[in-house]
Amino acid sequence: MRSHHCPNRSRFPLPFLGLALVLLISLAPPTSCCTEQEKSSLLQVLAGFSQNLGLAESWRSDTDCCTWEGITCSLNRTVTDVSLASRGLEGSISPFLGNLTGLLRLNLSCNSLSGGLPLELVSSSSIILLDVSFNRLTGALSELSSSTPARPLQVLNISSNLFAGRFPSTTWEVMNSLVVLNASTNSLTGQLPTTLCLSAPSFSVLELSINEFSGNIPPGLGNCSMLKLLSAGYNNLSGTLPDEVFKVTSLEHISLPNNWLEGALNGITKLTNLVTLDLGGNKISGNIPDAIGELKSLEELHLEQNHMSGELPSSLSNCTHLTTIILKGNQFHGELTKVNFSNLPNLKKLDLLHNNFIGKIPESLYSCSKLTALRLSSNHFHGQPSEKIGNLKSLSFLSLANLSLTNITRTLQILGRSRSLNTLLIGSNFLHETMPEDDGINGFENLQVLSMSDCSLSGTIPDWLSKLTNLRVLFLQSNQLTGPIPEWISSLNLLLYLDISNNSFTGEISTALMEMPMLKSDKTASKVFFELPVYLFSPFIQYLKPGAFPKVLNLAINKFTGVIPGEIGQLRALVSLNLSSNKLTGEIPEPICTLTNLQMLDLSSNHFTGTIPAALNNLHFLSKFNISNNDLEGPIPTVGQLSTFPDSSFDGNPKLCGPLIVSHCGSAEASPESINSREEIGSKVIFAIAFGAFFAVGVLYDQMVLARYFG
Numbered sequence: 001m002r003s004h005h006c007p008n009r010s011r012f013p014l015p016f017l018g019l020a021l022v023l024l025i026s027l028a029p030p031t032s033c034c035t036e037q038e039k040s041s042l043l044q045v046l047a048g049f050s051q052n053l054g055l056a057e058s059w060r061s062d063t064d065c066c067t068w069e070g071i072t073c074s075l076n077r078t079v080t081d082v083s084l085a086s087r088g089l090e091g092s093i094s095p096f097l098g099n100l101t102g103l104l105r106l107n108l109s110c111n112s113l114s115g116g117l118p119l120e121l122v123s124s125s126s127i128i129l130l131d132v133s134f135n136r137l138t139g140a141l142s143e144l145s146s147s148t149p150a151r152p153l154q155v156l157n158i159s160s161n162l163f164a165g166r167f168p169s170t171t172w173e174v175m176n177s178l179v180v181l182n183a184s185t186n187s188l189t190g191q192l193p194t195t196l197c198l199s200a201p202s203f204s205v206l207e208l209s210i211n212e213f214s215g216n217i218p219p220g221l222g223n224c225s226m227l228k229l230l231s232a233g234y235n236n237l238s239g240t241l242p243d244e245v246f247k248v249t250s251l252e253h254i255s256l257p258n259n260w261l262e263g264a265l266n267g268i269t270k271l272t273n274l275v276t277l278d279l280g281g282n283k284i285s286g287n288i289p290d291a292i293g294e295l296k297s298l299e300e301l302h303l304e305q306n307h308m309s310g311e312l313p314s315s316l317s318n319c320t321h322l323t324t325i326i327l328k329g330n331q332f333h334g335e336l337t338k339v340n341f342s343n344l345p346n347l348k349k350l351d352l353l354h355n356n357f358i359g360k361i362p363e364s365l366y367s368c369s370k371l372t373a374l375r376l377s378s379n380h381f382h383g384q385p386s387e388k389i390g391n392l393k394s395l396s397f398l399s400l401a402n403l404s405l406t407n408i409t410r411t412l413q414i415l416g417r418s419r420s421l422n423t424l425l426i427g428s429n430f431l432h433e434t435m436p437e438d439d440g441i442n443g444f445e446n447l448q449v450l451s452m453s454d455c456s457l458s459g460t461i462p463d464w465l466s467k468l469t470n471l472r473v474l475f476l477q478s479n480q481l482t483g484p485i486p487e488w489i490s491s492l493n494l495l496l497y498l499d500i501s502n503n504s505f506t507g508e509i510s511t512a513l514m515e516m517p518m519l520k521s522d523k524t525a526s527k528v529f530f531e532l533p534v535y536l537f538s539p540f541i542q543y544l545k546p547g548a549f550p551k552v553l554n555l556a557i558n559k560f561t562g563v564i565p566g567e568i569g570q571l572r573a574l575v576s577l578n579l580s581s582n583k584l585t586g587e588i589p590e591p592i593c594t595l596t597n598l599q600m601l602d603l604s605s606n607h608f609t610g611t612i613p614a615a616l617n618n619l620h621f622l623s624k625f626n627i628s629n630n631d632l633e634g635p636i637p638t639v640g641q642l643s644t645f646p647d648s649s650f651d652g653n654p655k656l657c658g659p660l661i662v663s664h665c666g667s668a669e670a671s672p673e674s675i676n677s678r679e680e681i682g683s684k685v686i687f688a689i690a691f692g693a694f695f696a697v698g699v700l701y702d703q704m705v706l707a708r709y710f711g
């Protein structure tokens, strides 16, 4: 995150810097050095940094401070700029900066500075630009009294710090020149500032997202006649968008996602300069008004996860600049055919997941040649995607899951024409059809994520999958597939997540699985992002890129027989291994104990025999463990990681014996007391530990591993 926003400082090579200094020093007339007072203030500032990565070499008391790195002076040698962004600075921000009476711009962003923000800087009578974003500054922001003379500050960026406490209110009354206020990503509380624009008529950017602001959107914003950006997403704001805001026709960007806002959208259509509207994750109700067509500049419309309903108005096609329409998780209904998508040639992303749309996928959609992501899942569309989908040359994300599609053979033949596809989710369709075997399935060479789960498909794992050499994630669970796991599985060099659970696969656990390159090595998959997030067990977990999927092998609920191959020890990158509910026999192989990345290990409901390998305690990250319902014997470990799991992890193994009477262990008949005693020692402490571990990592995991549905 930090490095994403903060540019790495490009350092001049030292000889060049030296030369530049020499030149500057020799060019500067000796009489026009910076004043001793400014120099000494700057040295005080330097002294405040506990870590300055070589800055002290440049800031030497025997040189002119106007030549120091990061310092700029005006012609009369007054310090006007201190630019020390991305310098690896630690320590505190010195109030002595306030002594530089000609200082106009102070930029300390992207360092690791801590402590508070000196009031001297916010209340400075010279500073017009103050950027301390991306540091570790703490404390509350001090309030300036409204009797303070007007201050010249124009741009204030304190975002991405650790500021907390109530946001100032009177401070803004003396900021007559304020244009930009950026305080996003802190822990600030209280109300949004109400009277900003009465004092600062040029105010234009208010960015307060990711804080803890509460209360309503203040009607006073109605006086902000120059406001272009209003951003306060991820707070705790409630109430409706006040009518006064709809008078601020200068507004170009409204971003208020993930609050508790309610009411309808009607007034918003007066904001004819809107480019982005993001109200996702609120409680907005009503429909998209007909007048939406008035928003001729609209590019992004995010209304996901609200309580909206009604049909999409045909006037939406008048917003010809639209690039993004995200409406998932509402109750929109009706046919899409009203909207003429041919008029939206710039459309890149359309997400309608979980609504009640009906009818056919509109033909006009296939003329949106820039479309990169299309998600229509969980609606009541019917019919096939058209062959024209091949026209969508940029389409990389397609989700048609849970739409009652039929004829998987034909669907795959059609979709194979979509050469750019990276993610294809078509699960929960094609009920009881047969997995196409034939070589008529072509294309998909760029596919990284494929879901064909929950289709009750019969047949086997088809050979055409072996050609998808970019595949990273494959979901085939909850079908009725039979036969063995094909040997070519290990030739899918990038495959890191394989879920074939809840099928009828037979045979032994193929050693080919033990050769899967991504499960053997710590290599991570591509860093490319999905065009839209992929939801597992929607909407609980979202994945933003294929590389974010954990390394998982899920073979549960099948008819696998034989022993677990010792080569399992090769899969040392594995994070989750589920072999439960099969017909596996033999002992739990010792090499499993070397899979130290495992967080989830489920061997339950098989026919395993022998003792529990003590070395399983080496699996320090294990937060979910189940060996219940087998034929294991011997003692249950009383120490280490394994002792933290509840009885249910071990239940259903009559020959396992409890910890209190270890001496009795070894005799095949464990007495009933031994089980009871284990329950007694399974005291609150043990449960607390187990639960702690489980909730830290386990809960999300659980949902993920059990997930059957993919959006």
Ligand SMILES: *[C@@H]1O[C@H](CO)[C@@H](O)[C@H](O)[C@H]1NC(C)=O
Binding pocket: 074, 075, 076, 078, 102
């Ligand atoms: C130097 O110039 C600035 C404007 O650039 C002015 O505000 C300041 O008063 C001047 N200082 C002196 C000492 O002349």
Ligand SMILES: *[C@@H]1O[C@H](CO)[C@@H](O)[C@H](O)[C@H]1NC(C)=O
Binding pocket: 095, 096, 098, 099, 120
């Ligand atoms: C410089 O700043 C410090 C800290 O704010 C203050 O104590 C001191 O009085 C100032 N000195 C002058 C000359 O303004």
Ligand SMILES: *[C@@H]1O[C@H](CO)[C@@H](O)[C@H](O)[C@H]1NC(C)=O
Binding pocket: 007, 085, 086, 107, 108, 109, 129, 130, 131, 155, 157
């Ligand atoms: C501060 O410097 C950083 C890094 O050079 C830059 O990205 C940022 O825009 C600057 N801040 C302002 C307000 O100009």
Ligand SMILES: *[C@@H]1O[C@H](CO)[C@@H](O)[C@H](O)[C@H]1NC(C)=O
Binding pocket: 005, 109, 110, 131, 133, 134, 155, 156, 157, 180, 181, 182, 205
């Ligand atoms: C801080 O915010 C200002 C205005 O919003 C912006 O110009 C500047 O680039 C931001 N600083 C960084 C480091 O992003």
Ligand SMILES: *[C@@H]1O[C@H](CO)[C@@H](O)[C@H](O)[C@H]1NC(C)=O
Binding pocket: 005, 133, 134, 157, 159, 160, 182, 184, 205, 207, 229
């Ligand atoms: C606010 O500052 C952050 C840096 O902390 C920057 O990334 C963002 O673009 C700024 N927002 C606005 C609206 O300028």
Ligand SMILES: *[C@@H]1O[C@H](CO)[C@@H](O)[C@H](O)[C@H]1NC(C)=O
Binding pocket: 198, 219, 220, 221, 222, 223, 244
């Ligand atoms: C705008 O400011 C005027 C005073 O200049 C005030 O009477 C009015 O109520 C304000 N409007 C809003 C919406 O606060």
Ligand SMILES: *[C@@H]1O[C@H](CO)[C@@H](O)[C@H](O)[C@H]1NC(C)=O
Binding pocket: 214, 236, 237, 238, 260
């Ligand atoms: C957020 O607001 C809701 C209602 O608007 C309130 O019930 C809840 O307690 C608030 N949460 C926090 C953390 O302030």
Ligand SMILES: *[C@@H]1O[C@H](CO)[C@@H](O)[C@H](O)[C@H]1NC(C)=O
Binding pocket: 290, 293, 294, 314, 315, 316, 318
């Ligand atoms: C779309 O815009 C055209 C003119 O640009 C107008 O005639 C038509 O009524 C608008 N349609 C809707 C539904 O707003």
Ligand SMILES: *[C@@H]1O[C@H](CO)[C@@H](O)[C@H](O)[C@H]1NC(C)=O
Binding pocket: 340, 341, 342, 343, 364
């Ligand atoms: C949709 O718009 C296109 C391009 O503007 C036009 O050619 C076509 O006739 C329209 N279709 C319908 C059904 O109105």
Ligand SMILES: *[C@@H]1O[C@H](CO)[C@@H](O)[C@H](O)[C@H]1NC(C)=O
Binding pocket: 378, 379, 380, 402, 709
């Ligand atoms: C599948 O879609 C229907 C609506 O068509 C919806 O009611 C159901 O919840 C969806 N199933 C899942 C698992 O999301």
Ligand SMILES: *[C@@H]1O[C@H](CO)[C@@H](O)[C@H](O)[C@H]1NC(C)=O
Binding pocket: 407, 409, 410, 413
């Ligand atoms: C499915 O589509 C194929 C063409 O790709 C066709 O040959 C076949 O008959 C269709 N199956 C059914 C059941 O309609």
Ligand SMILES: *[C@@H]1O[C@H](CO)[C@@H](O)[C@H](O)[C@H]1NC(C)=O
Binding pocket: 456, 478, 479, 480, 502, 708
């Ligand atoms: C297994 O698949 C069937 C449908 O084939 C489904 O009804 C059942 O819920 C699935 N079980 C699990 C545990 O996923």
